[in-house]
Amino acid sequence: MKTPSRRLLAGIASSALAAVLAVAVPTSAQATIVELTSGHVDVIDVDHVAGGPIEVTVGDDTGSTFVERDPSTVVFVVPPAAHTAVPSGSAWSFLGSGGYAYVLPQTNTAGLLWAGWDTTGVASGALQFNRVVVKLTDVQGPGGFSIFTASGGTPTVLFDSGNGLPDSLNVNRNTHAHVNWGFDAAGTYVATFEVSGVRASNGQTVSTTEEFTFEVG
Template sequence: MMNAPTRRLLAGAASSVIAAALAVAVPAAAQATVIELTSGHVDVLDIDHVAGGPIELTVGDDTGSTRVERDPSTVVFVVPSAAYTAVPSSSAWSFLGSGGYAYVLPQTNTAGLLWAGWDTTGVASGALQFNRVTVKLTDVQGPGGFSVFTASGGTPTVLFDSGNGLPDSLNVNRNTHAHVNWGFDAAGTYVATFEVSGVRTSSGQTVSATEEFTFEVG
């Protein structure tokens, strides 16, 4: 018969082996490959919804030969020094930094930069009330202001701006594929949190999805 000290010794050894195995296995299972996107077409917010299902918020990556839908937690959007640009002196542009320059991913396709926007073509017709979703910027962590805007004829229309208080909301119709300007006041890492929601036509229930999106600037 095994005596008590021996049983305790073996039990302790077994516990150590199990703990060591878990310590190795859990991080390996949790790790995911992070993809840096540097240029080409990308839908930062790729929004899908079918009747009765959840809202799905992913990244639509068209930078390669085949479109890939990616988990936002595995993507870093790179905003290089080539995106550093002068800001017009008009007061209408005062939301974009204070030093006369900012980093901007433009709404037009520009070689060497990401051409970034959003896509709601995956939202089924009639699934949500008014055939639209509400996109809300709820939080930004970074070294400066973060903004999303369009520009026409030298005049900007600000859609989201972390510099004047959050959250900011925008209603976007289904079947929309749009490109916008993404502005950053300073170099560094930004994490922007977006929430997308809609109201089911069938039940009146609100469905939503929230994700964090990381930008490496400068």
């Protein structure tokens, strides 16, 4: 609802006053950047209700209170403690050729982020097949970026910037999963993800794109 003061301003046609207001009231504010260093976090937290947009936030559960954050205000810190030897074998070649990489593991590890994604906020029946498509469209950084799972010493690569993009993954609604996040070298990475789905009601595709920043090493 408009306040009386807003109705008054809307009725004033003075260009001089408009110019003063434009200077006095900035159109945007500098967002506070939050660095996340350890604990549970859903890097890609997806919400959607029938007829609405797909919303992607960062589910920050690293503190005493869960907070949904705008991805543009978050830096995920991957510390030197994440530096690890790459297992031998060609199956692990996606982690680069240097023998070492930085990895946020899929298991909860003290001092590191336990990072994953969450689609429990997607309403049942809102999207066809009750799923979203998560697509890695671009990575800017000093080395390769990958997301993978590992079981019995064997990796399953879900996303890999080193073999060409985009990479896509179908994720069912009501999924909460943790994965390994790999970085070939130290430095700053910006990974761009598109999350999309098809509305069950009319077959229209709905999507959103967000950038995620990782500070490695």
